Structures are given as C-alpha cells and as structure tokens.
Amino acid sequence: MTTVIFSHGQESGPWGTKIRAMAELAKGLGCKVDSIDYQGIADPTERAEKLVRECIDISDPLILVGSSMGGHVATAAAEELGAAGLFVLAPAYYMEGYEELTPLPPSVPICIVHGWHDDIVPVENSIRYARKCFATLHLVDGDHRLAENVSEINEYLAQFIRNITSTK
Numbered sequence: 001m002t003t004v005i006f007s008h009g010q011e012s013g014p015w016g017t018k019i020r021a022m023a024e025l026a027k028g029l030g031c032k033v034d035s036i037d038y039q040g041i042a043d044p045t046e047r048a049e050k051l052v053r054e055c056i057d058i059s060d061p062l063i064l065v066g067s068s069m070g071g072h073v074a075t076a077a078a079e080e081l082g083a084a085g086l087f088v089l090a091p092a093y094y095m096e097g098y099e100e101l102t103p104l105p106p107s108v109p110i111c112i113v114h115g116w117h118d119d120i121v122p123v124e125n126s127i128r129y130a131r132k133c134f135a136t137l138h139l140v141d142g143d144h145r146l147a148e149n150v151s152e153i154n155e156y157l158a159q160f161i162r163n164i165t166s167t168k
Contacts, residue, residue, distance in 0.1 A: 002165050003032045003034070003063070004026040005033075005055055005065070005074075006019045006034070006067075007038070007074045008038060008067060015035055017150070018145075018150055019065075022153065022154060023035065029162070034054075036050060038050065038073070044076070045101075048077045061165070062082070064085070064087070065157070066086075071093075075093075083108050086110045087111045088110070089114070089146055090120070091114075093129045111160045112129065112136070113149075114126040114127075116141060117143045138156050140152055
C-alpha cells in the first residue's frame with residue numbers, strides 16, 4: 001500500500017482544508033495518509049529533518065505532498081526517504097535572499113501546481129524549477145493559498161497517485 005505524507009506551509013497547520021481534501025482523495029485511492037505537524041518550527045532545514053525522522057521507517061512506496069514551505073521541505077527530504085513521487089503546491093523555491101537553500105531536484109517523478117496570481121511565491125520560481133528537472137507543471141487560475149482550486153488540485157493528485165502506484 002502506498003503512503004502519502006503531507007507537509008503544510010509556514011502559516012498553516014497539518015490538517016488544513018486543502019490537506020484534508022487531498023487526504024480524503026488519497027484514502028479513496030487506497031493510500032495510507034498522515035500529515036506532519038511543523039507548527040513552532042520556522043527553519044525549513046529543521047522541518048526537513050523532522051519529516052525524515054517521522055518517515056524513515058515507512059517501507060511502503062511513499063508519496064510526499066507539500067504546500068509552500070512544505071513543498072520545499074518535502075523536496076529536501078524526498079531523496080533521503082527514497083520517495084516514489086513528489087507533489088508540491090506553490091513550493092517555496094528560489095525565494096529572494098534564500099535562493100541557495102532551494103533543494104536540488106530529487107530523482108523521482110515531480111508534479112508542481114502553482115497559481116498564476118501567487119503574490120507570495122512568484123510563479124516564475126516554479127516554472128524555473130520545473131524546467132530544470134522536467135517536472136510536470138500545472139499553472140492554475142489561483143493565488144498562493146490555492147483555496148479556490150482544491151477540486152482541480154485533487155484531479156492532478158489523483159492522476160499523480162495513479163501513475164505512481166501503477167508502476168510499483
């Protein structure tokens with residue numbers, strides 16, 4: 001059975017609206033799900049270390065899902081965890097003043113969803129990252145929170161999970 005682990009953004013929590021919706025979808029596709037609580041941890045490196053600690057013993061195929069800073073964190077941990085796939089929303093890549101902290105692309109299938117109207121993480125950052133590693137990139141009519149795009153995100157996530165699980 002595939003396990004899907006969610007990593008929330010800097011200002012949100014482990015079971016926000018988007019994560020709950022995505023988790024229900026993943027469960028419906030036969031996956032186990034969990035969401036890591038990073039509240040009180042501001043440093044992305046510490047968050048990535050926590051993600052690795054929490055997931056290191058998972059022997060199932062692992063899909064990491066992250067939003068904003070959670071996307072950065074999931075990306076940073078994917079290689080070490082031997083993830084089967086990485087699905088990120090408005091990931092905090094190439095942030096001004098912190099560009100060198102952007103994780104190298106892991107050698108796994110990557111899907112990025114980003115809103116055209118994001119005023120927190122420029123959409124160009126995801127385009128740049130996707131171009132670098134040939135990730136699948138979906139640009140949607142949304143902002144940073146992507147709150148109005150949950151059903152669209154779930155369509156992309158369902159296809160991503162199906163693609164990953166069909167190869168395992």
